Amino acid sequence: MHKKLWIPGPTEVEDDVLKAQAKPLFGHRSNDFTLLYDSVLTQLRKFFKTEQHVLVHTASGTIFMDIAARNLVRPGKKALACINGSFSSRMYDTLVDSGIETDRLDVEWGKAIKPELIKEKLDESDYDIVTICYNETSTGVKADLEAVGSLLKNYPETLLVVDAVSSMGGDLLLPDVWGTDLVFASTQKCFALPPGLSVVIVSQAAYDRTRDVPNKGTYINLEKLLDYYGKKKQTPSTPNISLLFAFDYKLKQMLVEGAENIYKRHKAMADYTHEWALKHGFGLFAEDGYKSVTVTTVENKLEKDVGDLNKKLAEKGFVIANGYGKLKGLTFRIGHMGDHTLEGLKELLAAIEEIWEL
Ligand SMILES: Cc1ncc(COP(=O)(O)O)c(C=O)c1O
Structure with a gap:
């Protein structure tokens, strides 16, 4: 039996979207x-009301951690990584593993990183980029991206890099108004x-920055990706055309529903x-105001067995996620x-109530 995915990605994909992939292919150098x-x-530009550069790359989102690290920090310059969970930690590790001197701004997991804390760091030192996770999938905390963007407007040399992997297209996102540089x-x-x-949604300032950064490789070379699109309206290497069929189809649906709805x-x-x-x-792990x-x-204040729950939920056609990393079990x-709806959610929660006898 198919288990409906109530995990924070991959999420449920509707049948019509799955089918939209199954079209005859054409070459990636064709007019089609x-x-x-x-x-x-x-459609992406319209959905996010943006005039910034937009690209789709064939790789999962993590590639843009590498791309941010390898394209936006000039030699001898530093990065600041805001860290409040597993994915913002991954961004920090990516920067460090790319040989970039990176300062950490840590807050307790479950808490959001407030602009005041970022400001303190920016006033102490110069940074080429600040990285932040819009939606920490491990803790369920969202950042006040509008406020962070507004702060960064006072530091024009510092680009704002945002991991919006688990909220772009679900939560509000206005790159032009908020002043993000790479989301x-x-x-x-x-x-x-x-x-x-x-x-990815890239500001002109970030595009310009790429020209001052050497050694950017090929598949993760943002300058080449943007230049190529600018010249040919295509991708420099072979993209996943089948998924792009589905994306095109899905975006039409999303524009009909509308970002606000x-x-x-x-x-x-x-x-x-x-x-x-x-x-x-139970309790809620994320700080109030930043959920x-x-x-x-x-x-998991009731100390319930999540593994066992998922075994029983599977029989009813659902799956949820355990805590991530060090938060597993807790x-x-x-x-x-x-595409999930409130109605579907009520069915899932009723099933959990029945199994756990809540
Ligand atoms: C906030 C966040 N960042 C990054 C990632 C990694 O994304 P991907 O698996 O698409 O590379 C995830 C995946 O769950 C995520 O939730």
Whole structure:
């Protein structure tokens, strides 16, 4: 039996979207491809109300951690990594493993990183980039990206790099208004597509910066990716055309529902899950005022066995996620993202209540 994916990615993919991939292929140097790719990027620009550069790359979202590290920090310059969970830690590790001198700004997991703390760091030292996770999938904490972006506007040499892997397309995101410089995501989360593609929205300042950074390789060379698109409206290497068919199809649906309505649907699912957890004696791991709308990290105060729950949920056609990394067992996570609805969520929570006799 298929288990509906209530994990924070990959999430459920509807049958019509799966089928949209199954079309005869054409070459990636053909006019048909140019039209397809342009349609995807035009719809993305419209959805995010952006005039920045937009690209889709064939790789999961993590590639843009490497791309940010290898394209935006000039020789001898430093990075600042805001760290409050597993994925922001991965960004830090990527910077360090790319040989970049990186300062850490840590806060307790479950808490958000406030602009005041970032400001202190920016006033102490010069940074080429600040990295932040918009939606920490491990802790269920979202950043106040608008406030962070507003702060960064006072530091024009410092670019804002945002991991929006688990909230782009679900939560609100306004790159131009908020002043982000490189925001990236993967297709298997809020876009409700299979994994394999990533999306990036890049400011002109970030594009210009790439020209001052040497040794950027090939597949992760942002300057080449952007230049190539600018000249040919295509990708420099062979993309996953089948997934782009599905993405094109999915974006049409997303534009009909609209970014604001999609956000409201996610918020309603998050609010419902929060109330449900508290009503049954669990806690919420994320700090008040900074709770994700796409994933809820529930504090397992009742010390329930999540592994056993998932075995029983499987018989009813559902799966949820255990806590991530060091939070395994201490928390469990419900991913309410993509095409999920409040009605579907109520069915899942009723099944959990029955199994755990809540
Ligand atoms: C916040 C965040 N960043 C990065 C990643 C890694 O994305 P991918 O697996 O698409 O490379 C994930 C995956 O869950 C994530 O949730």
